[in-house]
Amino acid sequence: MSAIQVVPIHFYILLSAVLFSIGVLGVLFRRNAIIILMCIELMLNAVNLLLVAFSSYMSDAAGQVFVFFIMAVAAAEVAVGLAILMMIFRNTKSTDIEFLNKLKH
Amino acid sequence: MTLYLFYILSFVAILSGLMVVFSKSPVYSVLYLIVTFFAIAAHYVLLNAQFLAAVHIIVYAGAIMVLFLYVIMMLNLNKEVEPHKPIAVKFAAVIAGGILLITLVGAMRSTQSLSKAENVNSQIGLIENLGTVLFRDFLLPFEISSVLFLAAMVGAVMIAKKDKN
Structure with missing residues (x-):
């Protein structure tokens, strides 16, 4: 028996909302840029989970194809983001985002 | 179960x-x-x-x-x-995340509940079905994502390369 027949869709919406909020909390909470990237991944995954849930409940495969594309974009984003992070670390010797406030001053 | x-x-x-x-x-x-x-x-x-x-x-x-x-x-x-953020900023972050969660849950509660699926097609997530949809309805986005990957690959290598000077 699959989850579609047993679990109401509201539970999945709630779970995705909680995971997304944890991602937002992490972005606001931490100063380490690597952890902030990880929290962005967490947010993308919350959205993916919701897309898969709706796709299964509506019996529409398009939602799962969207998830496939989101995964591709997430992989590209992580590659470029970590490359930028490497360059920042090479120049400032730190991954602390508080050093990167040159636009503010 | x-x-x-x-x-x-x-x-x-x-x-x-x-x-x-x-x-x-x-x-x-x-x-x-x-x-x-x-x-x-x-x-x-x-x-x-x-x-x-x-x-x-x-x-x-x-x-x-x-x-x-x-x-x-x-x-x-x-x-x-x-290094950690000051306690006040952490507190504000927790409050902001909680408010976002409350907003999302409140938005969910105001929607009409989707009834449980009756005639479920459990074959939807199999590779055969997904491949048909991907290469029939989403062929252009699929090709464009390959260009995106190429750009990301070149960009990552260019950015992470050591400067000569």
């Missing part, structure tokens, strides 16, 4: 998601994030999306997390002492 499995997997996902944010060392954050991804992959299996579950584990736990671990290893960030 499935409902209990859902509860257990959700508990694991949320708990390890919180540990990603609150653990001291970045390496532990990565490991907890991998646990979260496995829990989400198990959710995909529960939702009859077997192909996406496999792809999720391969792409996230296999590629992206290894990339994160490599960067942490190369930057030698495995230190216990790390």
Whole structure:
């Protein structure tokens, strides 16, 4: 028996909302840029989970194809983001985002 | 049975998601994030999306997390002492995240509930069906994503390259 027949869709919406909020909390909470990237991944995954849930409940495969594309974009984003992070670390010797406030001053 | 499995997997996902944010060392954050991804992959299996579950584990736990671990290893960030935001900012962050959660839940509660699916097609998440949809309806986005990958690859190499001067 699959989850579609047993679990109401509201539970999945709630779970995705909680995971997304944890991602937002992490972005606001931490100063380490690597952890902030990880929290962005967490947010993308919350959205993916919701897309898969709706796709299964509506019996529409398009939602799962969207998830496939989101995964591709997430992989590209992580590659470029970590490359930028490497360059920042090479120049400032730190991954602390508080050093990167040159636009503010 | 499935409902209990859902509860257990959700508990694991949320708990390890919180540990990603609150653990001291970045390496532990990565490991907890991998646990979260496995829990989400198990959710995909529960939702009859077997192909996406496999792809999720391969792409996230296999590629992206290894990339994160490599960067942490190369930057030698495995230190216990790390600068933290002041307590007031942390408090504000928790309040802001809680308010966002309340807003999302409130928006959910004001919607009409989607009734449980009656005539479920459990074959929807299999690779045969997804491949047909992907290469028939979404062929152009598929090709464009290959261009995106090429651009990302070139960009990552260009950015991370050492300067000559």
